[in-house]
Amino acid sequence: MEAFLTSLIFVVLAEMGDKTQLLGMCFATRYRWQTVLWGVFVATVLNHLFAVEVGNYLTRFxxxxxxxxxxxxxxxxxxLWTIRGDELDESCANAKYSPFWTVAIAFFMAEMGDKTQLATVALAAKFNTVIPVWLGTTVGMMIANAIGIIIGVTLGKRIPERLVKWISAAIFIFFGxxxxxxxxxxxxxxxxxxxxxxxxxxxxxxxxVKLEKKPELAKE
Structure with a gap:
């Protein structure tokens, strides 16, 4: 229980203002909050399992x-993908990558080498256990990102879609x-x-941006 609670509290505090929380906020302004939450959950489960089981071995090579x-x-x-993302928003059902996979892939990559992934490896080594640390860090990530998603949903109702897209793209590129x-x-x-x-x-x-404007000119 100590390993679970320690891992949960550590990750919630570490994620406040972190790039992955900001990503959840941005995605929530563009996609359904349920889709974002499930994408974050799947990415976190896989990434932190990877961190606990494989991360310490991978860094040796x-x-x-x-x-x-x-x-x-x-x-x-x-x-850059976000800037050109209009087609994905307009036809999610037929897109190569659905909003769910867009969120899941983005979060999985965001966590690669991030402090919470490294903390997961360290916590697993400290407590010499896998499941409690894995569950604790996963729940902690979900709590922190749920806060970001709530903020994103609220902002998404008040900010123009084009501005949201550029803010999201700017955050991605900045952290890159x-x-x-x-x-x-x-x-x-x-x-x-x-x-x-x-x-x-x-x-x-x-x-x-030029590619984005061409279809608009063609419609006119």
Whole structure:
């Protein structure tokens, strides 16, 4: 019981204001709250089980910084995907990836190398148990993200859809760049490289906006 309660409290406190809670908030402004909650639940269950059972072994062969870099790049991709996400919103039933899988994949990647995943590994080692820590961290994540989803649902009713989309994309891309800055080797953290990365992402966003406007012009 101690392992469960400790894990639950630790994760709830750690997730307050964390990127995954902000993601839940953003997704809740675009998709049904039930879909977001189930996506978060599935991603958390799988990710934290991975952390407890495999995480400590994986880091022996793959440096955690590589995992965090991959997660950061995926965040930038999700941000650009959000900008071009209108088709997904309009035809979710026929889309290649449904809102549920969009949320689940985003959350799973967000947790890769995140402090709560690393904390799950540490807590499992400390208490030398799997199930209580896994359940505690999972419940803690659900509580923290439920708070974010409630806020997101409230904001979604008051903020224009286009603004919501750009705020969501900006949060994805921001955390992507923060992750890269924190984990890339110092030789890459030069001013030309960083400016170049920002320019490339900005050009991609501009191109996606252009693609978005073409169907609108065709309708007119």
């Amino acid at each position: 793959v440096p955690i910084s590589y995992i965090q870099i991959a997660a950061a790049v995926s965040f930038i991709i999700f941000g 760049f923060v992750g890269l800055y924190q984990n890339l080797p110092e030789k890459f953290l030069t001013m030309p490289f960083m400016i170049g990365a920002v320019v490339v992402v900005a050009l991609c966003a501009y191109y996606l």
